[in-house]
Amino acid sequence: MSVGETGSITDLGMPASGGAFDEHHPPDAALVGDCVHCGFCLPTCPTYVLWGEEMDSPRGRIYLMKQGLEGEPMSDEMVSHWDACLGCMSCVTACPSGVQYDRLIEATRAQVERHHERDRADKALRGLVFSLFPYPRRLRVLRGPLRLLQRTGLDRAMRRTGLLDRVSPQLAAMERLAPRLSKPERVPERVPAQGPRRAVVGLLTGCVQGAFFPGVNAATARVLAAEGCDVVTPAGQGCCGALSVHNGREQEGQAFARGIVDTFERAGVDHVVVNAAGCGSTMKEYADLLADDPAYAERARVFASKVRDVAEILDQLGPVAERHPLDLSIAYHDACHLAHAQGVRAQPRRLLTGIPGLELREIADPEICCGSAGIYNIVNPEPARELGDRKAASIVATGAEVLVTANPGCLMQVASAISRSGHPMGMAHTVEVLDASIRGVPADTLRATR
Template sequence: MIQPSDAFVSASILDRQGRVFDDHHPPEDELISDCVHCGFCLSSCPTYQLWGNEVDSPRGRIYLMKAGNEGTIELDDAFVQSFDNCLGCLACTTACPSGVQYDKLITEVRPQIERHHRRRLPDRVWRAMIFALFPHPDRLRVAAVAGAVYQRTLRPVLVRSGVLGRLPKKLQAMEALLPPVRIGDVMARLPERTAATGPVRRRVGIVTGCAQQVFFHDVNQATVRVLAAEGCEVFAPTHQGCCGALSEHVGREDVALDQARRLIDDFEPLGLDAVVTNVAGCGANIKEYGHLLRDDPVYAERAAAFSAKCRDISEVLDELGPVADRHPINARVAYHDACHLAHGQQVRSQPRAALRTIPGLEVCDIPESEICCGSAGTYNLTNPEPAEQLGRRKVANIATTHPDLIATGNAGCLLQVRRYLAERDDAVPLYHPIQLIDFSIRGVQPRLDPPKKVGAQ
């Protein structure tokens, strides 16, 4: 049986009794005991692939959870770093032959860390800034407008002077991930109701997201157009906010649950057949509302019902079957599996099937498809170095397929992959799959040349 490294153990094991976790949903012993330490997870774990350290593998982290329950380890910086290094990509859950529910275990550990570990001041400040901005669309719009001005004025100067390369890694990551911004898209809103084309086959609501509705309004527009063309009456509550995925992913439990309650309140009165997401992370989180709100006597049943209605856009299209005519797009597209779609929601065949309804479109898979691109919610902002390694690795694997286009169903993946594509001579355009379907239905050809980064020299 492999144990965590001697150095790690000697730094953390204590001669005391008592768990380091409190009684509010600690990692369950029953779930921990499901792990038989076979190691099948190691080949799919991004951090183990990068560093080869047992403590940076799912198996190693489960050892730490067990030690935490037994009171044989301290919740110190070394313990916390192991869990901060985890992307939460859930590839290990797909690889595990024993059905270990690592997703539930990591969801139970991270709030414990946030409640009982005081981070160092720079980390606290950086995380506070991220969560004061990204889950709030109106604040993000103001920041995006400022970003657009920066891209067109100050960025070229900083590039020429070399100042950008001297910024701290975290600031470099945030700057590089900012996509080309169009003010019109940043300020735009979806209509509250969009009528179906022809007979109504389904009444659906669309979760517009936080960063999604600011930076990828075009994806939301395409989603509504395709749903309407396929016979859906589409509702988009105007004041909906973040679904809580970003906060839940890092253990900010109280905030995440409040955001979940508000989203349920926004959609529940509409009496919808389905709640549609086009962001993998949002969909994975909403599908767990029933579990996350299980202790809430007011919301537990309502959350479970809401989760049951949640569908990724590709699932809805697969369930409905196409009725709108498609026009050809003669191109080769590399499809990148977003982790929280493939592993979190177990949705793999539906996006590919939806793309293959487009005449002339060849869909190809990417080597090492199970390895995360390094986006992982806010991971590429809090852990920029490993995120950069994973981003470059993903883009290099994509390049081996020699595509004309790339498609992926998650906002974070779109930003992360776009960042490292822009550095290459063989860069190609990047789209959400629903955009390609929208192009096909409307008879519009996608661009086959990648847009230049605004302000690049």
């Protein structure tokens, strides 16, 4: 598409090419121009809260995008500020002008991946991450050695010696985030509805969720079935592409997205249910991601219209299964890609407060990211750790017995931070709490999790 067809770059006096960006989907100059520099985003931006630096705020990063569109070449300094962004989208919620920062930062990161030469260590780390995390089978193979380390106590010994920290702080961060592993629960390919069938849904098992939190998938299937859904879990699912898309690996993300569309089209379901916030936010944007692909554009649009977070569909259907009391206090943490990217805030709270005996306690500064942000806590471990410690302090201050959230990355990040705080507490996904209530599982089971 030419500049004359969009009009936006010409209207702002910006060159169509040259500078930091090529002509393949650069940050949209019209969207850049929507930012009026009001500053409402500043107190909600994690990196601005940490450092107070203008260029590490949304409006500062947008200003750098504007410079790139006007002809400034891509520099290491530009990239460092864009890389420091967690992509939490808290600024999108806060912005009174409706600036679509989510679209701007994803377009920018795709340009960075095409045109910026990373140093050898950064390139190697990212290569390791993207050769492992988007591949469920590879992650499942990792479970065995990781569980052995945990059962023998070698993981704790490594942390005490600090050896891995000296070799690579990023690898040390990755090891510390690993959850305690137990025998995995398997989800059947089809779980029939209990009682009258209200919907046929497909379940995305996910990469990290499937490998490290299989119990969450099992609980999701049980709760959906208890609420009248036939649950179809297609075998051989691949990655949804969220990690790739959020980190500028556009073609890789598109390839993963096509695979997911193919898989769930064959399943013939009414809705595709997701229990990982980052995955759901990307899958709802497949129409944009595959808009340039004539073979998939319309199929992606139809697919995206079927995607629901598990809290959304359960809230939409309404409860039919009996809830047994849970004498339990919980703190609910809003996963950024659920609250900010998808606008799902009230639904999980309604579901949780519908459980007799359960007390929900709100966390201070809920809009501030916990520091997980996909792979952010691996590639940027120091600010991620600081954000995690801030979040842990806010959670501990509630006095709740269990922390509940809806994203595997958040569960790992917050669990690690809570452990450092010296105030152990249970950790659970929203559906695990619902599952415990529906099945009549004692509250102590949740208090003891992770």
